[in-house]
Amino acid sequence: MLGFLNKMRKVGNKGFTLVELMIVVAIIGILAAIAIPQFAAYQTRARNTSSAGDLHNWLSATESLMSDISCYGVSVNAATLVGAPGGSVAGATLTGPRPPATAAVAGAMVSGTHAITGAISGFPAGVGNGSRINVSTEAAANASYVIVAEHERGNTAYAVDSDVPNSMFFVKNDTWSAATAALQCTLPGITAGVDDLTGTGGGGAPTVNWTIK
Numbered sequence: 001m002l003g004f005l006n007k008m009r010k011v012g013n014k015g016f017t018l019v020e021l022m023i024v025v026a027i028i029g030i031l032a033a034i035a036i037p038q039f040a041a042y043q044t045r046a047r048n049t050s051s052a053g054d055l056h057n058w059l060s061a062t063e064s065l066m067s068d069i070s071c072y073g074v075s076v077n078a079a080t081l082v083g084a085p086g087g088s089v090a091g092a093t094l095t096g097p098r099p100p101a102t103a104a105v106a107g108a109m110v111s112g113t114h115a116i117t118g119a120i121s122g123f124p125a126g127v128g129n130g131s132r133i134n135v136s137t138e139a140a141a142n143a144s145y146v147i148v149a150e151h152e153r154g155n156t157a158y159a160v161d162s163d164v165p166n167s168m169f170f171v172k173n174d175t176w177s178a179a180t181a182a183l184q185c186t187l188p189g190i191t192a193g194v195d196d197l198t199g200t201g202g203g204g205a206p207t208v209n210w211t212i213k
Contacts, residue, residue: 055149073112084122086113100124157185171202
C-alpha cells in the first residue's frame with residue numbers, strides 16, 4: 001500500500017492529498033469488511049473445537065468409571081475424589097473453567113453408584129473456559145449414558161451416546177446466546193440399548209435434530 005501511495009504522490013509534496021487519504025480509508029474499509037467476519041467465524045470454530053475436546057475428555061472419564069465399578073455415572077462438581085457422591089439419571093450442567101477434582105481438592109468429575117453393589121466411584125475431568133458439559137444416565141442401572149458439550153459462545157453442540165459407539169452427533173444454531181448458563185441444546189431422554197440421538201430434536205436451526213457427524 002505504501003508503494004501505491006508513493007507512486008501517487010507528486011515529487012516535492014510534503015503530505016498526502018485529500019483524495020489519496022480517501023482512497024486509503026476506502027481500502028482499509030474494504031479489507032476490514034472482509035477480515036472481520038472471517039475472524040468472527042474463526043473464533044466460533046475454535047470455541048466449537050474446544051467444547052468437542054472437552055467431550056472427549058469426559059467420554060474417557062466415563063468409560064474409566066465403567067471399568068472401575070461396572071456402571072456409568074453423571075457429571076458433578078464441588079466434591080473430591082475421596083468424597084465422590086455417586087449418582088444417576090440427571091447430571092449437573094457444568095460451565096467452565098472448572099478444574100478436575102483430586103483426592104484433596106474439590107472439582108469436576110463423573111461419578112456413579114452401582115445399582116446392585118452400591119459401589120461408588122468418581123473420575124476427574126475438567127471443563128474448559130466457556131464450555132458446558134452434561135453427563136446423564138438412564139434411570140434403571142446406570143447402564144447407558146449421553147454426554148453433551150457446547151461452548152457458551154459457539155454455535156454447535158456435540159453429543160455421544162453409549163449405545164451408538166464410535167460416533168459423534170451434532171446440532172447447530174447460529175442464534176444461541178451466551179446470556180444463559182444452561183445448555184442451549186436440547187438433551188434427549190436416555191434409554192439403555194436405544195439410539196437416543198438420531199432424529200431427536202436438539203434445538204438447532206437449521207439443523208433441528210441431532211445428526212451424526
